[in-house]
Amino acid sequence: MIRFDRVAKRYPNGREALAALSFEIPAGEMVFLTGRSGAGKSTVLRLISLLERPTRGQVLVNGQDTGRLPPRLIPAFRRQIGMVFQDHKLLTERSIYDNVALPLIVAHTSLREVDKRVRAALDQVGLLDRLRALPLELSVGEQQRVGIARAVVSKPPLLVADEPTGNLDPQLSCEVMNLFRRFRDVGVTVVVATHDMQLVREAGLREIVLADGKLQDIHVADVPTLEVRR
Amino acid sequence: MSGYFARHLQALLFAAGRLARAPVATALTVLVIAIALTLPSSFALLISSVRSVSSDFANAVDVTVYFKRDTAIEKVQQLASSARGRSGVGSVKVIPADKALEQFRKDSGFGAALEALTDNPLPHAMDVRPTAGATSPADLESLKRYLSAWPEVELVQVDSEWVLRLNAILDLMRRIVLGSAGLLGVGVVAVIGNTIRLEIYSRRAEIEITKLVGGSNAFVRRPFLYTGVFYGGLGAALAAVLVWSGGHLLDAPVARLARSYGSDFALASPTWGQVGLLLAIGAGLGLIGAFLSASRHLARIEPRP
Ligand SMILES: Nc1ncnc2c1ncn2[C@@H]1O[C@H](COP(=O)(O)OP(=O)(O)O)[C@@H](O)[C@H]1O
Numbered sequence: 170m171i172r173f174d175r176v177a178k179r180y181p182n183g184r185e186a187l188a189a190l191s192f193e194i195p196a197g198e199m200v201f202l203t204g205r206s207g208a209g210k211s212t213v214l215r216l217i218s219l220l221e222r223p224t225r226g227q228v229l230v231n232g233q234d235t236g237r238l239p240p241r242l243i244p245a246f247r248r249q250i251g252m253v254f255q256d257h258k259l260l261t262e263r264s265i266y267d268n269v270a271l272p273l274i275v276a277h278t279s280l281r282e283v284d285k286r287v288r289a290a291l292d293q294v295g296l297l298d299r300l301r302a303l304p305l306e307l308s309v310g311e312q313q314r315v316g317i318a319r320a321v322v323s324k325p326p327l328l329v330a331d332e333p334t335g336n337l338d339p340q341l342s343c344e345v346m347n348l349f350r351r352f353r354d355v356g357v358t359v360v361v362a363t364h365d366m367q368l369v370r371e372a373g374l375r376e377i378v379l380a381d382g383k384l385q386d387i388h389v390a391d392v393p394t395l396e397v398r399r
Numbered sequence: 400m401s402g403y404f405a406r407h408l409q410a411l412l413f414a415a416g417r418l419a420r421a422p423v424a425t426a427l428t429v430l431v432i433a434i435a436l437t438l439p440s441s442f443a444l445l446i447s448s449v450r451s452v453s454s455d456f457a458n459a460v461d462v463t464v465y466f467k468r469d470t471a472i473e474k475v476q477q478l479a480s481s482a483r484g485r486s487g488v489g490s491v492k493v494i495p496a497d498k499a500l501e502q503f504r505k506d507s508g509f510g511a512a513l514e515a516l517t518d519n520p521l522p523h524a525m526d527v528r529p530t531a532g533a534t535s536p537a538d539l540e541s542l543k544r545y546l547s548a549w550p551e552v553e554l555v556q557v558d559s560e561w562v563l564r565l566n567a568i569l570d571l572m573r574r575i576v577l578g579s580a581g582l583l584g585v586g587v588v589a590v591i592g593n594t595i596r597l598e599i600y601s602r603r604a605e606i607e608i609t610k611l612v613g614g615s616n617a618f619v620r621r622p623f624l625y626t627g628v629f630y631g632g633l634g635a636a637l638a639a640v641l642v643w644s645g646g647h648l649l650d651a652p653v654a655r656l657a658r659s660y661g662s663d664f665a666l667a668s669p670t671w672g673q674v675g676l677l678l679a680i681g682a683g684l685g686l687i688g689a690f691l692s693a694s695r696h697l698a699r700i701e702p703r704p
């Protein structure tokens with residue numbers, strides 16, 4: 170699903186965020202991307218979702234070479250990736266319903282289909298009863314779940330999350346992880362960047378460890394991937 | 400409802416909603432646009448009013464021939480009948496000096512003062528009216544030369560000259576109005592483009608998020624295009640109201656003035672067709688302004704991670 174081949178990324182200010190990074194994530198797998206702050210985790214996710222292009226090397230996502238994708242095809246490319254952010258990136262003036270509907274609206278889905286899918290997605294994250302609320306009327310954990318519902322509403326084959334539990338307490342973090350795991354179970358490839366090592370250890374999933382923009386280690390899952398309960 | 404039309408309807412309602420939520424700012428922009436559209440529209444209407452009147456006169460050209468004071472009336476009658484024989488001459492009417500004086504006494508109101516005259520100061524004259532097909536400037540010039548050639552003739556005056564001059568002035572004014580309408584149109588495009596630019600940057604976060612979830616440039620542009628069309632259309636509607644009510648305010652005084660000159664000149668009211676044209680021009684300018692501005696500025700807004 171995702172392949173990085175000797176990828177380097179240099180930001181316009183000259184900062185070399187990644188250097189000759191290579192790894193592969195097979196379709197249908199859930200993987201953690203870990204490393205200290207500044208290691209390059211967010212940069213990897215930005216390269217996957219084409220918010221940035223590689224300076225050198227090749228990034229392949231779902232068979233597409235992101236470095237060669239013409240700008241006019243970027244919107245369609247992004248529609249096959251669900252993105253979850255630490256700061257949720259919700260439209261604060263629009264209802265929960267409208268926020269979750271946005272990826273379907275931009276894809277010209279029929280209104281009837283939009284309604285069906287938005288309700289299904291909100292049901293999956295347990296917020297079906299809040300669809301008329303505005304984002305800021307919800308708790309941080311609920312806002313994060315709205316972000317997740319929006320990321321999965323169009324059933325993308327790939328879900329990327331950048332520090333999705335950064336603002337959540339351990340209990341909520343655990344719930345979010347279990348949500349991701351359920352999407353993995355129905356065939357979605359999931360990539361989660363985090364520096365929450367406890368969360369990673371408990372999850373017992375494959376882990377790609379970055380340090381200074383280079384691959385430091387790949388931990389293979391050593392615990393059966395059961396739902397974690399605390 | 401198909402997704403496509405639903406999307407347009409949604410963009411349209413959304414654009415309308417945003418305008419309605421900022422009524423003062425919207426009203427000011429619409430007012431500026433309306434003023435820019437009112438000026439050329441009302442001038443164009445005024446010119447077409449004047450033109451429709453002057454074209455009535457254009458075919459009623461009169462050539463007046465004044466004879467030398469000592470010319471005998473018999474000689475005048477004789478010259479009149481030879482003028483009648485010339486091609487291009489429709490009718491000839493002789494005005495003897497005494498008739499002219501009588502008329503002048505009646506019309507001028509100087510009756511008593513003129514009683515004091517022992518001598519008639521007016522010459523004999525005749526009115527020559529060309530046939531309808533012989534009123535071009537060249538025809539009139541040749542007729543004038545023919546009449547001036549008689550030694551008894553003092554002066555030949557072509558009364559159509561003012562019509563020709565008026566037409567030339569109207570033509571010039573029409574060009575000036577067209578030129579300034581073009582400039583004001585560019586101004587309207589710029590005003591709408593700038594308003595849209597401000598709106599785009601005030602909604603930057605929303606645009607970034609929409610692009611983040613895969614919204615194309617065309618998708619994020621659409622509501623701004625509707626906003627531009629609304630501004631232009633509302634401005635044009637207000638301009639039509641201003642032109643119409645301005646015309647009605649001036650209608651009575653202009654008619655009174657015209658009557659005192661013996662004319663039935665009246666200001667034309669805009670027709671529904673002209674109002675429709677004005678609305679289409681306003682909406683079109685709005686669309687152009689919004690399109691230029693949105694294409695330029697939306698491409699620069701990319702999602703920041
Ligand atoms: N937009 C940017 N411009 C310049 N430097 C950046 C930018 N984004 C990240 N960096 C730098 O690149 C390095 C990797 O950053 P990042 O990918 O955000 O790491 P992480 O997400 O692991 O904390 C850091 O040193 C950071 O300062």
Ligand SMILES: [Mg+2]
Nearest residue numbers: 210211212331
């Ligand atoms: Mg980061």
